Amino acid sequence: MATPVAAERSNQRYRTRKDLIAAAARLMKNGRKPTLEDVAEAALVSRATAYRYFPKIDALLVEAALDIAAPDGEALFAEDASSDPEERIDRAEAAMHQMAFANEASIRVMLAATLTQAATGDDDVPVRQNRRTPLIEAALAPAKDQFRKASYERLKSALAVIFGSESMIVFRDVLRLDEKAARQVKSWAVRALVRAALEESRRPAQG
Amino acid sequence: MATPVAAERSNQRYRTRKDLIAAAARLMKNGRKPTLEDVAEAALVSRATAYRYFPKIDALLVEAALDIAAPDGEALFAEDASSDPEERIDRAEAAMHQMAFANEASIRVMLAATLTQAATGDDDVPVRQNRRTPLIEAALAPAKDQFRKASYERLKSALAVIFGSESMIVFRDVLRLDEKAARQVKSWAVRALVRAALEESRRPAQG
DNA sequence: CTTGACATGAGATTTTTGTCTCACTAAGAA
């Protein structure tokens, strides 16, 4: 059997794997969930090979979505002297926002692919990764000691809800707002949340 | 005229349509996207008939998701004398939260079915409906005149992001928090947002 | 009751999706 598992041939395996992922990423951009056959063809690889690497196409789609450049906390705040958490969070949100709306179609495909799996408890299945929390932590880092522990954790989770690509779905499909309006709402919300967490951390009673 | 004669058959059509939707709703509860064949069988209807009613299964799944009881603003605040918007919003959120987590599997299926369509601009395709905004408006109603117009609109949109079933996905798949933790975060966040909107509406400068 | 129009059911058929086999190619070791 030709199951790619031995270590020796790793270059070859790595390349075809990479080609498959790249091809999938390319196909996702038009918003349609591609079939494994589509991907194989686009990657100039036989159907059988494609199936060998990704028995479930969902796994491939998730991998492909990782190609989408996510804002990196380190880079984003590299030469940013400011330590005002409100400003920094807003800036981080702007970066995520821009990324999400620029890759809307691909993100939708990936989201749809993962949605039905977490529920069924399938475990050979890809899991959503969390790229927003590191970004949020980087933004809050300079001010971290101004928060109480509980406030800080709560704030991070709440911000994660606003930051994510899921919120884009709400703005587009449910509220029917355009990108600019969405950004304004999110900007206001994240700032308000940061302020609220800061304030309650300053007050003596309660956490 | 021949038309009214033909139209009289609507009872029959209505019943099979209803049966199909009910069957789909039943099948969605286990979190797997059912096949039209599955639905047809469960509805005691032939495949061909099912396909006649719903050429795309996604349309059927969306219809079926409507069966899920959404909290109704009128009923929820019927005997609630309180007019404190913070309390009322929190209460509304609790209701939505309970509904969303109780029907997680079905909601995931519906969400996945709609995600890839809005993007492609398919128009014979069902559209997400918005049940959360009326609820939010009902909760804010008694205090509506305490907000500036712009603040009010922004608040509603921000709350819609927190309220929705999409936030459940974030808590579960991305943050890996359980239902209780999710509720606490959301409760804190919605209250903070309401307070922020109220406060900025009281202040003279800026909107 | 009869009739016409429509809805339905039961396959046949086609398309799509996933699996398997086997020969061939090419990479790395000797």
Place this chain on the structure above:
DNA sequence: TTCTTAGTGAGACAAAAATCTCATGTCAAG
């Protein structure tokens, strides 16, 4: 170079999903 072996391609095969056709059943008007 030659040998060994993992990775690949081509296509047969199987299973599932979607579409089409036509005979039958049933409703309601006359």
